[in-house]
Amino acid sequence: MGLSSQELQDAKEAFSAIDINGDGRLTASEISQLFKNLNEPLPGFKVREMIAEVDTSGNGTVELNEFVNMYEKVKTTKTSYGLADGAKNAKVVKEIGGTSDASAHGTKHSFSSEETASFSNWVNTILGKDAELASRLPINEDTDDLFKAVHDGLLLCKLINSSVAETVDERAINKKKLNMYTIHENQTLVLNSASAIGCNIINIGAQDLMDGKPHLVLGLTWQIIRIGLLSKISLKENPNLAALLKDGESLSDLLKLSPEQLLIRWVNYQMEQAGCPRRINNLTKDITDSEVYTHLIYQVAPEGSGVTMAPLNAGNDLSKAGSMLDEADKIDCKNFVRPADVVSGHPKLNLAFVANLFNTYPCLEARDDGLGDIDLGDMAETREEKTFRNFMNSLGVNPFVNNLYEDLRDAIVLLQILDKIKPGCVEWNKVNMPPFKAMSANMKSIENCNYLVQLAKEMGFSLVGIGGTDINSGNKTLTLALVWQMLRAYTIAVLQSLSGDGKAVSDSDIVSWVNLTLKSKDKTSTISSFKDQTISTARAILDIVDCIKPGAPNFDLVVENPTSDEDKMMNAKYAISMCRKIGARTYALPEDITEVKPKMVMTIFACLMSRSFQKK
Structure with a gap:
């Protein structure tokens, strides 16, 4: 029916x-x-x-x-x-x-007023001094102004940069004489840039953001904010997190914890330092009475801030929460939650509240045993690892990948990616799904990894010397080799689906397409391979962008024949943002261009080739 x-x-x-x-x-x-x-x-x-x-x-x-x-x-x-x-x-x-409001199409949508107010407040806090946003900030937190403020894409581009610096080259943003076409370009840049930092943008289109569809705007805004808040909760950003190690643990154990787990451990560490017997297991039901928050704020507040323990005697939970936030306001950490959000244990907003508190006042001292002074070396996340992790998360894999090796050991995420590369290739009834019983967890994970390797080989992956146990044990070199092939296969699969004939596409095919396209538009740049050092100037990439969408790049902003690393980087940043602006969803970074990393350079040109097929 x-x-x-x-x-x-x-x-x-x-x-x-x-x-x-x-x-x-x-x-x-x-x-x-x-x-x-x-x-x-x-x-x-x-x-x-x-x-x-x-x-x-x-x-x-x-x-x-x-x-x-x-x-x-x-x-x-x-x-x-x-x-x-x-x-x-x-x-x-x-x-x-919350509230219910009519969309541009007259259909009623429900959305959270708590999240709307919270995210509006955060935007006001971090972007409030930006002169280019002066006409729309501060956003009224008790209205739907947030959904109007994101219309032209400028605010969201700047929000992305506040979370992951220099993701969007602002020279690529259309800021003057805006119309529906230039605004659509901005929102395309928003979505592809958000994807590059690990946001899941499935089922979100540029028009949705232009229309200010509440649930989609809130969903994307939260992902951007979350990534920014949690990116600082790592040993690389704060080596003093080593203070959270428990007896018998090493730094490698701490690296396995997600940012959320580290925050909970940090709260409990501060409770111990404060002499408070309370401990928490979550940032929802365990914090609703504001007792832990009151002790936490008092413990981390700078001397002379005037913070007190008064909220403990404030009456009911709602009153305690209000009083606690008054104390938080004394150290400028009141963002994200209102009293009702604390009492209800709102998952997103309380996570953001604690993350912001940690980022502002970590209150951690270096260990006296020297562990905090250890060079993380190859334990810290590399640029390549971060790119691969963002690629996975942008596809909407579950669970979210925080650690490229620890979170792949049961193969669940990797199998999801294979299923996206070749839909239907995974027989999910053969996959052991968590949670696993402790006694059989490792065995079931290895079975999944073996199945993964079998499928990958059937799909033509080169896996010589790579077995299921290597993925399960978190072997970095071999895991990276597999994940790279997945990124390549996904990129090529998208390209093949758009080519019309479905034939396999080789690296030489892509190089030939690049040169033929450049020649057809009378461009002088060429490439001999993805190792061609002239690629470091980014000129060939920008010329291809111009071939696909004539007039899109402003070549007045491009340094001709750059020789310095600084000039090459300026060109590369602009090239990456221009690729994303015309609809090429690349995960590559400017450094991949300036250093001419062949693998990632290939993905850039493959994404541009895909975009050209879409135009046809």
């Missing part, structure tokens, strides 16, 4: 409400949290049964189309543990706690 258009919209809005991390899929923990919030907690096995009923892809999560099927089934049969009521209630919770 099918859902009505309104019921379909309800299902989509409910999905957005439940999708806590905004990655486009529901995990068992997110569905479990939904029912906890509705005071209808379900045992883990029932949640897994619910997922199994609709999980056609077999990846252990529920995507939007699967959720719609689940929703439709429940609407007609009233089964599956009351999910229809749960989804409906999730939507109502968002509408009660």
Whole structure:
């Protein structure tokens, strides 16, 4: 019989409400949290049964189309543990706690007023002094002004740069005489730049951002903010995190922890330093009474700040939260949460609140045993590793990849990527899905890794000397070799799908296309291979951009025949942003151009070749 258009919209809005991390899929923990919030907690096995009923892809999560099927089934049969009521209630919770506004197309969308206010406040805080945004900042936190402020793409470009510096070359942004076409270019630049830093932009289009669709704007904004906040919570950025090591642990153990886990450990460390017996296991239900926050703020606050422990005697939880935030305001760390967000244990906003507090006042001292002074060497994340990790996360893999080696050991993420390269190649009923029992966890992970290697070989990957145990053990060299081939295969698969004939595309084919395209437009630049040192000037890349979209690059901004590293870098930064602006989703960095890294250079030209096919 099918859902009505309104019921379909309800299902989509409910999905957005439940999708806590905004990655486009529901995990068992997110569905479990939904029912906890509705005071209808379900045992883990029932949640897994619910997922199994609709999980056609077999990846252990529920995507939007699967959720719609689940929703439709429940609407007609009233089964599956009351999910229809749960989804409906999730939507109502968002509408009660937030607002409902009409989109540009007249359709009502629910979105979180808490998140709208929180993200607006953060934008005001970090971009408030930007002269180019003066006409739209500060954003009124209690209205929908945020969704209007992002219309032309300028604010989002600057927000991306605030999270990961120099991701967007502002010379590539259209700032004057804007129209729907130049604004669309800006939003394309936003999306491809966001993807390059690890944001999942699946199902978000440039027009969605131009229209200010609330749930999509909030989802992307959160990802950008989250990446910026959590990027500083690492040993590379703060070596004094070594103070959080427990007895018997080494720095390698600390490197395995996600930023969220490090934050929780940091809070507990500060509780110990403060002499407070409380400890937390999460940043949701364990912080709702504001007691831990009060001790934390008092402990890390600079001397003379005037912070007190008064919130402990403030009355009910809501009053305590308000008083606690007054104390946080004394050290300029009130961002992200309001009293109700603390009391409700809002997952995103409390994570952001604590992350901002850590970034501002880490209050960690170097260990006296010298561990904090150790050169991290090859333990710190390399540029190549970060690029590969961002590539994976931009595809919406689950779980989110924080550590390129530790988070791949059970092969779940890598199998998802193979399935995106060649849809349907993974038989998910053959994959062991976590959580695993402790006794069999390693064995099941190795089985997954062996299956991964088998599939990769069948797809033509060169895996000489690489076995499942190498991936499971986190062998860096061999894992990088496999992941690089995945990035290459994904790039080529996209290219082949757009070529029309579906034939295999080789490196020489791409080089030939580059030179033929340049020649057809009377360009003088050429390349002999992806190792050609003239690529370091970025001229050939910018010329290809100009061939695909004539007039797009402003060559007045390009240094002719650059010889200095500085001039080459300026050209490379502009070239990367111009590629993204015309729709080429490249994960390469400017350094890959100036240093002429053949592998990543190949991906740049392959992405441009794909874009040219799209134009046709």
